[in-house]
Amino acid sequence: MSDEEYVYDEDSGEWMSASDFAAKQHAASQVEVRDAVGNILADGDQVTLIKDLDVKGAGQTLKRGTLIKSIRLTGDAQEIDCRFDGIKGLVLRAEFVRKR
Template identity: 60%
Template sequence: MSDIVVKDSNGNVLADGDSVTTVKDLKVKGTSETLKRGTLVKNIRLTGRAGEVECNTKKVKGLVLRTEFLKKA
């Protein structure tokens, strides 16, 4: 798993524990929640897939986000 490189929308390498911000409004499937553009998400976890990270927000726990919609904070 350590050989997978996870990058954000700008090409910056992401690691466990990094903070990221959203680059567009994202609707969360299964809830009425929407993550607004610029929302700060702290302490991300890598999932083993190059295009996804797992995180928690104030209202949604165990959320998986696509890295193409994130930038390193």
């Protein structure tokens, strides 16, 4: 018999080792963000806009083909946080970008 601790997983209804349970929780907390064509996005990626977008509150339009550098994932599967000249706190929907 080992000295490893066991934890009851309510989702599966089984007892599992604490290390396996922690790995399962970590995998479940990871959100997979995909761009308009299905590529997986990660922090620091560069993306290109596939559609002209009117930016609310900035009175500016981001044109199709605009390069956005160094994106950050927000934890939502459809939103990415990024910076662009003159626009602070820009959040884009993943369906309007393509990984470069």
